[in-house]
Amino acid sequence: LGPLHTQFDDQGYACTSLFVESAVAKWKLGTWEVVDKIPISYNIGHLSVAGGDTMHPDGKYLVALNKLSHGRHMNVGPSQPESSQLIGITGEKMKLLYDAFTEPEPHYAQMIKTEKLKPVEVYPKEEMKNTNAVWDVKDTGITRDGNNVLVKMIAVRSSFEPNKIEVTQGEHVTIYLTNIEQTTDELHGFGLGEYNLNVVVDPGELKVIDFVADKTGVFPYYCTD
Template sequence: LGPLHTEFDGKGYAYTSVFTSSEIVKFSLKDFKVVDRIPTYYSIGHLLIPGGDTEKPYGKYMIALNKITKDRYLPTGPELTQSAQLYDITGDKMKLLLDFPTTGEPHYAQAIPAELIRERQLKTYGLTENTDPYATRSEKDVKVERKGTTVHVYMTAIRSHFLPDNIEGIEVGDSVFFHVTNLEQDWDVPHGFAMLGAQNAELLIMPGQTRTLTWQPVRAGIYPFYCTDFCSA
């Protein structure tokens, strides 16, 4: 529990977290001499340098991933948050830039420059490319189909309503399949779907996507469904 984890900056130095003394120690890979040390909050575990586990670390920033954070945050509830600390490591001396609350010490966390993801992310699921057999591509195509005791609901979601939004005639003993298509085409407008009394899960439906939730009512009544991505539907 003394020295714990080591990351590299690609410029000939290594940075080791030290649990017992709550600090990061920087040393040269040439002669293994310590060149700097900086305190962290009680208690550092893992640490990360973006790309620090690769052949070419980015070597600009370092994050201390702390746990059992003590004497740092106000008592706001039954549990206390943990802290992480951001350091500038471009100079000879490490420099604390920021500390912020987070979950406790994510193990082997890594970071990369945002542009590596930004240019390659899939921003929408085009409705025209949606090949789900239960997709509903327009509000005028929504329908409820009964086959014996199986009911298929072809449903759409767009801010802030589902269609159909009032379904009658479901009976105890039925299996109801809600096939919900999110009609949004902006990449950052997901919708959700939850049914009161469903024992399995809820759905997260990304723009242009269709997902299905099964529900089996166990007693007669009126049951609300609602969007769990808080669009007010």
């Protein structure tokens, strides 16, 4: 009852989420007969089969993107995560393999083989086009133009340079922060708590931090990652 979303496998079958019934139905293309049904916990919305809306689906696995979890996890308070369930769809009977708990509310998730993903792990120095990026301590510094303060800063294990910025109350401060690391997983954070500022800068990345120094005092900035 309540068919909502359909995805396809590589064997001529389709899987349809049944919202009202809290189930997934597997049916045969061409004959249109339901060959299996598995209960879901609870109130499934969308579902995702590996490559299931492409010309060449991979099949094998399905993730049920459910709207309710109803205590299938440790109690975490009034705001509950959703239940996402990994289901094996090969063979005669579908089989629940794993429960995971995700943020509300998943829609149109995609599942593909990891070898199809080629993520960048480090932003190469030679590809940086922003002229405000600096890569050496000698190129860092602080310049002023009227009420504007421009800071060119680097982050490297485990320090910032310049490590002190002196400004006058009311000045507009712009920090160009370059993480000069060229090693994977060497990201740096920059926190300035009194101004509610916190950014993460990946290896080889430039981030711009912009604020008006409207408070008097001494305020530490520090690495938050």
